[in-house]
Amino acid sequence: MKIEECGIEGARLYRLKEYPDCRGSFFELFRKEWIPEVFADRIQVNCSRSSAGVIRGLHYHDRQWDFWIPISGRMTAGLADLRKDSSTYGRSVSLKLNTEEPAGLLIPPGVAHGFAAATDLVLVYIVSNYFDNTDEHGIAWNDPALSIEWGIDNPVVSQRDILNEPYSW
Numbered sequence: 001m002k003i004e005e006c007g008i009e010g011a012r013l014y015r016l017k018e019y020p021d022c023r024g025s026f027f028e029l030f031r032k033e034w035i036p037e038v039f040a041d042r043i044q045v046n047c048s049r050s051s052a053g054v055i056r057g058l059h060y061h062d063r064q065w066d067f068w069i070p071i072s073g074r075m076t077a078g079l080a081d082l083r084k085d086s087s088t089y090g091r092s093v094s095l096k097l098n099t100e101e102p103a104g105l106l107i108p109p110g111v112a113h114g115f116a117a118a119t120d121l122v123l124v125y126i127v128s129n130y131f132d133n134t135d136e137h138g139i140a141w142n143d144p145a146l147s148i149e150w151g152i153d154n155p156v157v158s159q160r161d162i163l164n165e166p167y168s169w
Contacts, residue, residue: 001034007093008079009086010108016069018102027102029069030126035106038065044127047071050117055155057114058143058164061135065128066107073121074098078148080139082167083110090169092146112139112167116150138164145169 002015014034018027032039050056052073060082068077080092097103107113115123129135141150141157143166 006079006095006105007088008081008091008108008111009083009088010106011079011111012106013095014104014106016102016104029124030067030104035067038106038128039067039126042129044130046125046127048123048125050115050121050123051156052117052119052121053152053154053156054117054121055114055141055150055152055157055161057161058112058139058141058146059114060112060137060139061109061129062137063109063129063132063135065109066113067126068097068105068107068115069103069124069126070097070099071122071124072099074118075121075123076116076118076149076151077105078114078116078141078146078150079107080112080143080146080148080167081110082112082139083108086110092148094149094151114141114148114161116152116155118151139167140164143167
């Protein structure tokens with residue numbers, strides 16, 4: 001496995017090792033030992049399915065880490081660092097992820113995150129805490145200050161995400 005920095009302090013891309021053979025391929029999605037400082041106590045595993053053209057987010061947590069692994073399809077992940085004490089505060093990045101190049105994206109607390117489904121998409125995500133709606137915050141997916149390149153012209157966005165407002169810098 002190869003670990004890459006991705007432009008936001010604490011966010012990393014884990015290039016997962018794939019083992020192909022005549023039947024297809026195999027790769028490990030996650031081991032707690034890869035990131036023990038994050039996934040030591042509680043772990044919840046979730047799965048979302050999105051149609052092509054959907055944008056989900058931007059959301060962020062104060063206490064929860066996320067680890068995203070696309071299982072089927074292609075996506076653009078958008079990240080924005082909202083942590084005032086971070087060396088990358090205010091920076092936003094877009095990352096292309098797909099199942100042809102298996103990878104997991106680690107997202108720290110305080111980093112807003114969302115994704116655009118370029119194709120029909122199945123995304124597995126592992127989180128460091130059980131769901132707690134008091135730790136779920138949102139900002140506008142199309143906040144002009146972030147300039148996230150989603151790659152979708154007329155996205156399908158949930159009512160909840162439509163109501164999110166730009167971040168107050």
